[in-house]
Amino acid sequence: MVDHKTLSDESLMAHICGGDHQAFACLVERHMQMFFAAAYRVCGNPVEAEDIVQDAFLKLWTKPQGFDASKGVKFTTWFYRVVTNVGIDAARKKKPQSNPDVIDLMADKADLADDVMVHNEQQDALEAAIQALPERQKLALNLCVYEGLSNKEAAEILGVGVKALESLVMRAKGALKGKFENNEAGRVSYG
């Protein structure tokens, strides 16, 4: 009897290719939270993130041959790409909606005294600002800053060179910083 919990991700994938459902269950339990977080960062919505992760894992179950361990790619790197692509597809199918203005989110409730509300408000503003970034900049920022991947891994997932990835991250950070600096300036002038 194989103890699936002791197996590496890549070995579990080999078992899944052979139709081992226990191996699939083990892989889902091992990585669900991590990929839920990745999906949430792509779409900014917990309900959509659930759908994205479920779709991605079901794709993995039905077509495990998509992962080719012989290429030396880590399972997590490959599956980040799957989750990211499912997230991008979902976002494209969704009707475009205007992102709430960062300044509005922060300024409208600026006088709320409750610390929790202020914290939530900053979270909303940060999330809205990140979600408003161009798609590739947002993905680059997510992979490098929040998922903690190396530049090489992140570049591989996005299908760009390392230099291009660094440029995307730099532009994303520059855009965010600009927004928050403008926001601070606005608050000073209105205050």
Next chain:
Amino acid sequence: MDDHEFEMLLKRRDVPDAPSNMSHRIIEASKNIPQGNMAQGKSRFVIGDWFSRVTEKLMMPQPALALGVFLLLAIGLGVFSGDIVNISDNGAQDVGDVSLAFYVDDLFGADDYL
């Protein structure tokens, strides 16, 4: 806002916890889909998928495609213009047709419309 403050701000981004039963739901859902069957299930909707892909493509602004289609239409109209605008060799007949058209038009005066 200096770089340190900005980095701290970025690090404050929270992610909600995944629902506790989510793994269970995914595992249960996968039990109903035998391996390789998801693609077969979708094959029933190939025409629908194809149509939606085409419409998605057309929804996107594609100046090169638009110019190409315009040029093809223009060339097509040029080549087959003989069928569309039929100019006969019989000048007298043409003059007769035009006169007849004016004649019919003359039968209706301004009073007819008032």
